[in-house]
Amino acid sequence: MIDFKKTIAKSIAEAIKIDEKELETYIEIPKDTNNGDYAFPCFRLAKELKKAPPMIANDIKNNIKIDEKFIEKVEVAGGYLNFYIQQSVMVKDVLEEIANQEEYGKSEIGKGKNIIVEYSAPNIAKPFHIGHLRTTLIGNSLYRIYKYLGYHTIGINHLGDYGTQFGKMIEAYKMWGEEYDLSVDPINKLMDMYVRINELCKKDENVLERCRENFRLLEAKDQYCVDLWNKFKDLSMVEFNKIYDILNVKFDSYKGESFYADKMDEVIEKLNEKGVLKESEGAKIVDLTDVGIDTPCIVQKANGSSIYATRDLAAIMYRAKTYDFDKCLYVVAYEQNLYFKQIFAVARYLVDEKYVKGLEHVSYGMVNLPTGKMSTRLGNVVKIEDLINETIEKAKEIIIEKNPELKNKEEVAKKVGVGAIVYNTLSTTTIKDQIFDWDTALNFQGETGPYIQYTYVRTKSVLEKAGYIPKIGEVKFDNLLDETSKNCIKLIYNFENTLVQVTEKEEPSILSRYLIDLAKAFSNFYNDNKILVEDKDVQNARVYLTYAVGKVLKIGANLLGIEMPDKM
RNA sequence: GUGCUUAUAGCUCAGCAGGAUAGAGCAGUCGCCUCCUAAGCGACCGAUGGGGGUUCGAGUCCCUCUAGGCACACCA
Numbered sequence: 001m002i003d004f005k006k007t008i009a010k011s012i013a014e015a016i017k018i019d020e021k022e023l024e025t026y027i028e029i030p031k032d033t034n035n036g037d038y039a040f041p042c043f044r045l046a047k048e049l050k051k052a053p054p055m056i057a058n059d060i061k062n063n064i065k066i067d068e069k070f071i072e073k074v075e076v077a078g079g080y081l082n083f084y085i086q087q088s089v090m091v092k093d094v095l096e097e098i099a100n101q102e103e104y105g106k107s108e109i110g111k112g113k114n115i116i117v118e119y120s121a122p123n124i125a126k127p128f129h130i131g132h133l134r135t136t137l138i139g140n141s142l143y144r145i146y147k148y149l150g151y152h153t154i155g156i157n158h159l160g161d162y163g164t165q166f167g168k169m170i171e172a173y174k175m176w177g178e179e180y181d182l183s184v185d186p187i188n189k190l191m192d193m194y195v196r197i198n199e200l201c202k203k204d205e206n207v208l209e210r211c212r213e214n215f216r217l218l219e220a221k222d223q224y225c226v227d228l229w230n231k232f233k234d235l236s237m238v239e240f241n242k243i244y245d246i247l248n249v250k251f252d253s254y255k256g257e258s259f260y261a262d263k264m265d266e267v268i269e270k271l272n273e274k275g276v277l278k279e280s281e282g283a284k285i286v287d288l289t290d291v292g293i294d295t296p297c298i299v300q301k302a303n304g305s306s307i308y309a310t311r312d313l314a315a316i317m318y319r320a321k322t323y324d325f326d327k328c329l330y331v332v333a334y335e336q337n338l339y340f341k342q343i344f345a346v347a348r349y350l351v352d353e354k355y356v357k358g359l360e361h362v363s364y365g366m367v368n369l370p371t372g373k374m375s376t377r378l379g380n381v382v383k384i385e386d387l388i389n390e391t392i393e394k395a396k397e398i399i400i401e402k403n404p405e406l407k408n409k410e411e412v413a414k415k416v417g418v419g420a421i422v423y424n425t426l427s428t429t430t431i432k433d434q435i436f437d438w439d440t441a442l443n444f445q446g447e448t449g450p451y452i453q454y455t456y457v458r459t460k461s462v463l464e465k466a467g468y469i470p471k472i473g474e475v476k477f478d479n480l481l482d483e484t485s486k487n488c489i490k491l492i493y494n495f496e497n498t499l500v501q502v503t504e505k506e507e508p509s510i511l512s513r514y515l516i517d518l519a520k521a522f523s524n525f526y527n528d529n530k531i532l533v534e535d536k537d538v539q540n541a542r543v544y545l546t547y548a549v550g551k552v553l554k555i556g557a558n559l560l561g562i563e564m565p566d567k568m
Numbered sequence: 569g570u571g572c573u574u575a576u577a578g579c580u581c582a583g584c585a586g587g588a589u590a591g592a593g594c595a596g597u598c599g600c601c602u603c604c605u606a607a608g609c610g611a612c613c614g615a616u617g618g619g620g621g622u623u624c625g626a627g628u629c630c631c632u633c634u635a636g637g638c639a640c641a642c643c644a
Contacts, residue, residue: 029584031591041587043624053624079624080588123644163644257644283642294570294640301642308644337572338639365574366637373637398607416607428581432574433637439594440580444607446593447581454607462604501584513582516592527609546604568607 001493002093007070008038008083015063016045033483036075036082037490043079053079087486091477094493098548099472103148104555105496110151110503114323117143117153119331120249121256123160124236125169125190128243129381130436131333131374134364137425139331140249141508141560142362145499148559154323158315159256161233163308165194167215170228171207172197186235216305219261229258243384247418248561260314264306267313267350268299274349288345297342309343316347320355327358329506334363334431362506365433382436392417394442395450403568412565416450419562423449426560427512447516449562452553455519456564459550462531462543469547470540479541484525488545491518492552499559508560515556522549 005027006020013020023040030039042056049056057076066074072084098104119139122132139155147153172193180189201208218225244250268284271277276286282302288295299310319325330340340361348356368374374381395416399409406412424441428434444450463469480489491514498514501507531542554564 025585028587030588031583032588035588039588041625043587046624078588121644160644165643281641285641292571296641298642303642305642307642311644333638334573335638336644339644341572363573368637395607402607403605432581435580437580443594446607448593448607450607451593454605458605458608465604509582510584513592520592523608526604530604532604568605 001097002070002089004070004085004090005038007067008040011064011066011071012040012060012081014065015060018045030082033486035077035080037085038083040081040083041079042081046079057081087481087489088477090493091480091485091489094489095475095477095544095548096472098492098551104492104551105499106148106150107496107499108150109500110146110149113151113326115146115151115153116156116319116323116325116328117146117331118156118158118329119143120244120251121158121160121332122236122240123165124256125165125187125194125232126236127187127191127381128240128384129374130384130387131367131381133384133387133421133425134367134430134434135331135333136244136247136249137422137561138362138364138430138508139329140247141426141511142329142331142502142506144559144561145502145508145511149499149503154253154325155251156253156255157251159233159254159258161229162257162261162311164212164215166218166229166232167211167213168197168201169194169232170214170218170225171211173228182231182235187239190232190235212303212305216303219305243388246388246414247422248563255315257308257311260311260318261306263314263318264310266317267310270317270350271299271346276349286346286349288342291345293338293341293345295338295342297346299346309339309346312343313346313350316343316355316359317350320351325355325358327360328355329360329362331362331364333366335366337361337363360506362430364430367434367436370435370437387421387441388417390438391420391442395420395444398444399568406567412568415563415565416444416453416568419449419453419557420444421449422560422562423452423512426508427516429509430507450568452515452519452557452562453564453568455522456550456553456557457566457568458526459522459546459553460566462526462546463550466532466539466543468543470544472544475540475544476537477541479538480545482529484521484528485542485545487521488518488525488549491521492548495552495556511556511560515553515560518549518553518556522546522553525549 005024009020009024009027012023026044027038027040030036042053042060045056046053054076057079060081061074061076064074070086070089072086075082075084117139120132120136122128143153143155169190176193176196180193182189197207197211201211214225218229268277271286277299278285278287280296283298284300285296285298288297297309298307299313301307316328319328332340344356344359347359369380369382371380392413396409396413399406399413420441427447480486498511502510525545529542531539531546533539557564
């Protein structure tokens with residue numbers, strides 16, 4: 001598509017002697033559309049050119065040669081130079097691209113690059129609660145977006161299936177195994193056992209010691225422990241997969257911590273070779289004060305068993321070798337900020353610089369309840385399963401009220417309910433804490449997933465009524481020059497750019513907001529213009545725009561993990 | 569205590585790597601369905617935590633204060 005910004009930068013560069021690339025970064029999009037489509041602020045040139053900004057703007061205006069094919073006019077407004085692009089050219093450009101590209105916005109910019117996204121990573125034997133929603137959905141959408149931009153993307157569910165916690169679970173099972181029937185609702189029962197054993201460990205140091213010993217046995221491949229561990233794992237995966245299925249989340253690999261059980265010696269050896277392995281209070285550590293981290297990284301516990309850092313380091317080595325990654329993203333909550341700094345710092349002793357540079361912690365904020373922190377022990381967690389059921393139920397009620405004739409109500413309710421959850425989770429900046437409350441989660445009005453879906457459904461409905469989608473050659477672009485059409489076109493024009501921004505900032509919320517903006521723009525268009533009208537030319541143009549908006553909404557929503565119903 | 573991080577309207581959030589008059593949604597009040605789905609559209613109401621500084625220009629950068637959150641060696 002035409003790069004208007006670049007075109008403008010080029011013509012400014014010809015008028016004054018400043019690097020085109022530099023100029024391009026100065027050009028901005030005015031908030032107020034009265035100030036044009038692109039603007040160039042001249043203030044920063046004032047010192048250099050020793051002239052007042054409005055004079056500079058005037059000078060440029062007088063010297064600039066604009067290509068009237070692309071730019072309608074240039075105006076001086078104070079120290080700004082405002083560019084108004086030829087709307088019909090943009091309309092043509094955008095709609096032809098829609099017509100020619102089945103997957104609009106898809107790109108090859110990531111070709112040849114390998115991106116690992118590690119996300120979700122739940123702990124075995126613990127229930128999935130809304131605290132896990134962010135990592136799961138942020139990771140899922142980053143995965144989809146990278147892929148759409150042509151990157152070779154690997155989604156990894158780094159299951160929490162190893163560690164002392166399993167020593168605890170084994171101990172709990174030894175003590176109280178007969179009390180629980182694990183054939184029904186296993187996760188909650190395992191959870192119950194886990195809570196019990198933790199309480200006991202706090203009171204009784206001997207029990208904790210037995211738990212650690214169990215884990216040591218598990219690492220030593222003790223059959224009883226291994227069997228039990230497998231059992232817990234299988235039971236948990238069945239439950240997790242149900243959730244992933246509903247949320248439409250997929251992974252390429254489920255290699256969790258246990259996978260690295262036999263790959264950790266290599267880590268220790270290599271660190272030893274490099275001479276950075278030190279002993280401290282019986283444990284093996286790597287000192288990191290040289291990079292300003294005061295807390296050393298423990299890679300082996302005093303009793304000789306491994307620790308999570310060892311497994312993550314082994315994973316980095318394995319992934320570097322197996323996937324030759326350009327980026328390896330860890331979608332993990334910010335409580336682990338220091339931890340990731342540590343292992344990334346240790347990684348420089350284990351893998352090439354290229355890989356170290358590619359390691360990135362996508363750190364997101366905590367989810368709290370209005371009453372405060374969630375705590376599994378206090379029992380005030382909101383389980384994902386409950387959330388899903390409630391939102392789907394609510395969606396169904398609304399469907400019955402608003403559209404009683406609708407077929408496949410169940411299916412639509414599922415899409416709408418899940419859409420609400422996904423949007424809700426992905427609508428805010430990842431780093432910030434989120435407060436979960438039921439009123440917001442169950443609200444389907446305003447800036448929500450269902451709003452985006454509803455807008456899409458409207459486009460489908462119009463197209464169905466129209467009964468056809470015009471051929472692009474039959475569309476007279478001049479019929480889309482009004483303000484509301486223009487807003488839609490501009491947004492569609494910016495779609496790919498929006499996706500790129502998401503990957504630059506590892507921030508899916510940028511796409512969420514974009515989709516709301518597009519849905520709003522279309523709602524305005526829809527309200528101001530009758531689409532199906534007498535005048536064939538006008539109708540063709542409007543129907544085509546409707547088709548284009550629907551297409552982008554659907555693609556964009558899918559990249560977030562939101563499915564679109566055709567009717568609702 | 570040290571480090572990291574957050575603070576924008578009654579509530580939940582935007583603010584395009586410093587630019588023009590700080591935008592939405594929810595809640596509240598009011599208006600719009602003989603017309604393509606009112607899960608919609610429009611209007612009203614209402615805000616940058618305090619204090620310094622850098623700059624032609626600061627919600628955005630720096631310092632400081634205040635208030636929250638997180639982390640700080642054998643849990644993950």
